[in-house]
Amino acid sequence: GTVTTSGKDLVIDTDSGIKVKTLDKSASFQLGGRIQWDYDATQSDDNGVDTTDFDVRRARLYAKGHFGDWAYKTQFNVAESDGAKGGTAEDLYIRYLGFGSTATVTIGKQKEPFGLEQLTSSKDISALERSAMTERYTPGRSGGIQLSGKGSNWTYGIGYFEADGNGSDDFNNTAVTARGTFAPIQTNNLVAHLGAGYTTRDADTQAEEVDTFNLELAGASGPFHAQAEYFDSEEGQVDVDGYYVQLGWIITGESRPYKAGAFKRVKPASPKGAWEVVARFEDGDGKYSDVGLATTDGEQTTLGVNYYANKNVRLGMSYMDGEEANGASGDEVRARLQYAF
Template identity: 30%
Template sequence: MNSPIRLSVIAAALSCTIATPVFAQAETAPSAAQELAEMRAQLAALVTRIDQLEGELAEEKAASVAQDATIAANAEAVAAPAPAVEPQVATLEKKDGWSFKPRGRLMYDVGFTSVPESTGRDDGFGNEVRRARLGASGGLGGGFGYKFELDFAGNEVEAADAILTYEDGGLDIAIGHHNNFQSLEELTSSLHTTFIERAAFTDAFGFERRIGASVSYSTGIVLAQAGVFTDNFDDTGTDNRGFDGRVVVMPKSGNTQFHLGGSLHYNDLGEDDASVRYRQRPLVHFTSERFVNTGNLDADSEFGIGIEGAVISGPFHAAAEGFWQNVDMPAMTDDPTFFGGYAEVGYFLTTGDSRGYKGGKFDRTKPESPVGEGGMGSVQLSLRYDYLDLNDAGIVGGIQNGYLASLIWKPTNYTLFSLNYGKMDYTDAVHAKADGDTDYTVDAFGIRAQVDF
């Protein structure tokens, strides 16, 4: 109630109070005093009620103002775009250090190969689910952790990483099925390579995950890795026993990241009738044709030496590797040494983007302006020369020279589309043309759609 109304009410009450004694003169004196006291009490009660009503009215006005402010704020929030938040996969955690994080990837490839018709080899359209993995990783408390993934591609279920780990500062110990320490290209996740398939020598020389135990130690710019391994999950019946080691120096100057490394590989085949075979496809995996192939070679052991180097500076990167694989063959006078390597350069056509690097290998590229946040993602162009020589010491497995180009579009951190073209120039190919010529070219074209979490 406002002040004018309050004053009017009080004035009316006072008038009644003053007039009452006049009309009460005919009454006795004690009766008049009693009535006057009652009227004063009523007046006090009336004033108290007026104060109560004023308080309630003030509260209603405050609530109304707050409600109007809330409605206006909500309307403004709806009109304004929500701040961009990078999607996160839910991780279950407990206080004792235990955690569970689901992980997975899906890669679908499609394309074609073009082969000289007179060779009689298959070519044309091809497609496949290249990788379809599901798994989980997390912590177990006390520095212990785990990682487990299954791959369902190719109508088969195969184990990828299946390891128990322990970390303490720069020390990392792993036991289980995981990559041994060969090649920057091999150790870089398939999610982050610049071509849909790795360099030819990594597959030709049988680089793969194996069961074993390894130790990695990183301090400053130096990373040292070593491990002992048997064979992969599918070949546990073999007697393979191997050792792998790798050292990487990774200095940084300003915004430029350098990488220089070397590796050693030794594998004792452990059987009297053991053999090895080195061969490779023409760039794409969905073809089963190989135009370089040593066939099965009776061998006691393998010994390999690799060198690797890379540089990342803003949108530009370059990388190169070489690997020599020597095979101990008792039946041969001279043991053959085969060689593979590559050199590549890449450049981002979009502003602010750069290739990721972490822990002695290439890592995830995160677009500066992803789709959904006002940008178009990142676009990267890469060129590569890829070389594989399987001719030595009287063995003619063929030579493959690959001239490759790749265009990658990453709309977001976790989606990727890639176009690849390769012209493979062969010398001493294992499949001759009708006229007996073994020197010719094969064209390969591949497209990949990829998502991971």
């Protein structure tokens, strides 16, 4: 039978999830999600226990769309790594597009604009888990209002957020967070990226107030890519800092895609898929929980290999080895099967 619409001409795609949009792009609706299933084995001096786990790392569904100048996204967890967080919300926002792409207003739960690795989707990061620096210093998702925009080779975002998530009296603890990026070189094969971010976060007592500064430096040249971030934070009277450096090589020759101030995951050029190796080193005050260590001064090395079977499916393995400044060490072997639809 025929399929028609009573309104404007529609275009449907189902390569990942389903996307319906009007031909004139004035309205759209899209459904999708991700499943990440992990095996992980961690052993650590700190807790003295070896754990192995086989469990879902993330399972999310989202619906998003727009009509005229207004867009929305609602994304929720079907399950989370600890097995207890089904039914919680991730992104949950409404966006105003009427000022054009240089000035977008987003209201609701969203990622604060801070940290290159944090703002790279968990579907798209090269190592399976983010660095101990990103875990420590970046705020991730909060409720708030953000003004953001982008040009051909720059982006910015500045927002006012609740610092403590939900609660009946949120405005005791608020945050102002901002980030800007600039890509002096940006072709299909060659990318140079510079970024900086700043977040200042209120707290109940002055000793808990946090100001963090971030520098991003990244680039891609043919099949190679590199990215580094430095964080410097004043947590009350205490100064902490740390950095990571990450290098990746896509053996099958593809380039890592870069778009609007963040990297995307590799799309294989061949039906046989694409292979990538990645190495990351980090040093400083970080949150070394992935290898069972404390939030303290230390260093960590991560080695990983990824196979991108097609644009939706990724298999990855990583080995992380960390050491606290006091000498305690821990490591983790992780394997992941990921379907992003």
